[in-house]
Amino acid sequence: MRIFPWLLFSLCATSVYGQIVVTFPPARMVYQRNQAGDTKVYVTGTYIQAVDKIEARLTTRNGEPGSQVGWTEIASPSGNVFSGFLTATGGRYNLEVRGIKNNVQVENTVSVEKVGVGEVFLIVGHSNAAAAESEMVGANSDLVNSIDAMADMNLRNQYLNSGNADDLPPLQPTPLCQTCGIAPMGEYPWFWSRLGDLLVNSLQVPVLFYGAAFGGSNMGSFYKSAYNLPFDHGFIKYSIRMPYTNIRNAMNKYVPRTGIRAVLSGHGVNDLDTTRAGFVFRSEMVMAKSREEANYPKLAWMIATSCYNDGVKAEITAAQNDLIDPSKYNFRGADLNQIDNSGRYDKLHFNADGQVRAAELWRDAIMSETTNLMANAQPLMAQPPTVPGPPLPVTLVSFDGKLLADGRSELEWVTTSETNNDHFEILKSTDAVHFTTIGNIQGVGDSEERSVYSFTDESRDVKVAYYRLKQVDYDGTSSLSKIIAVRAGERKPEDYVFPNPAEHHLEVVTDNGTTVEDVILFDLSGKVVLRKSKSNQIDISSLQKGDYLINIKMNSGQLVSKKIAKR
Incomplete structure (x- = not known):
């Protein structure tokens, strides 16, 4: 599933469509070596064009220690992301990564300098x-x-x-x-x-x-x-x-x-x-x-x-x-x-x-x-990094809704780039958990221009309605936006966080024009167990089962506090 870059407008600045993007390691990374003197150099990233395999190598640097590692298949890519490793001995290298399709290199080699062991x-x-x-x-x-x-x-x-x-x-x-x-x-x-x-x-x-x-x-x-x-x-x-x-x-x-x-x-x-x-x-x-x-x-x-x-x-x-x-x-x-x-x-x-x-x-x-x-001294070795989210086919910079005077809901969203974007489905819910499709808007396909979309929900029968977008590529792959709320009446704290109880993820619902600044989870003793900034999606899979308190600060200054349960 592809994920929209909510509130992270600069994320695509490091990505070039058609090329591989190495999301880890950063330049100058130092991996701890084991007692034998070597280690796994973990590499993660994303790609757009179809490839059969991802290869990487480590080249030595002038005047610096190291023993070169030649081109090695590190991953059989799937879902436009990859994760793998090379084994290297002590030294410092330039890491190079490339994609291969039918035994031919796809696009350019991507480099990360000064990767150390x-x-x-x-x-x-x-x-x-x-x-x-x-x-x-x-x-x-x-x-x-x-x-x-x-x-x-x-x-x-x-x-x-x-x-x-x-x-x-x-x-x-x-x-x-x-x-x-x-x-x-x-x-x-x-x-x-x-x-x-x-x-x-x-x-x-x-x-x-x-x-x-x-x-x-x-x-x-x-x-x-x-x-x-x-x-x-x-x-x-x-x-x-x-x-x-x-x-x-x-x-x-x-x-x-x-x-x-x-x-x-x-x-x-x-x-x-x-x-x-x-x-x-x-x-x-x-x-x-x-x-x-x-x-x-x-x-x-x-x-x-x-x-x-x-x-x-x-x-x-x-x-x-x-x-x-x-x-x-x-x-x-x-x-x-x-x-x-x-x-x-x-x-x-x-x-x-x-x-x-x-x-x-x-x-x-x-x-x-x-x-x-x-x-x-038996060192604690590096663990594999988190696999990145897939590359972003659509840069969705805003998604808002408002209640019209006659009770209908008007939705508007803006993209600044699109790749292989077939259409958007408009999804609606009364509880922010169960959604049904109420409309379909054609995408522009491929664009680096600003595109504005709108949709009007003709129904007028609820005090609060929840909406999200489902973006669908030409090949059928899809991704979901954050949830927004359009309401006629006052909303209670429990209306902001779904699902509850939750097993893996929480979603924070925002009103028209409102974004999440900070989310903090406390255990019942008051200890901070998780903190996330500028995100509507909160991964709680690492928390133990039980009850927690969540505090949410919006960019409007509004504060929401409520109790949630981890299953």
């Missing part, structure tokens, strides 16, 4: 990595990557107020530059850019960092926010489950697509409020929660020996040593206590020399023959 790490800690901004540097190697948390400051501010993964930047890696952040939380590169350069030089593969470190935090605040135990802090917002939500969001939003080798933990300096046993307990609970939420009990943590503040606290050092147990996937991290006051501008935070030394110590820990992280 390498190492992915999540940073957890606090601000002792900080230095004066002028003393921080970006990575020298283009193979060092992050998701820049500071690229969109409006989005950044939303995230700091919400803690919601929907307010994080998309999975679009960038070079780790001097002014770049490290999403979800990192504001600066700190010394991780230097570590990235060292690892690229040692491992000869690209590196990707995620950052959950939070200045002023400790393992106590990570533990309490992980388990919803309220605490007060001058600037850490427990109400949005900071700081642990950064681990959760990295694991939920980014890691399923990239995989991860290990978590690099640098806590200890701010945990002087607890005992040796207390630090062990806090750390074990946070590690357990991260493994539970990642659904991967073998998630590796590297634990730094780090508690220097004008001297070392022996009790915390002992606790960090207590945690090291490779059989529990807890590995020895950097011994940052080696950096004394000469490497710290205030006896705590690293100066430029301290940053160089910290990066070297983390490199030494990761590359240690004793730890042998690459052999012993």
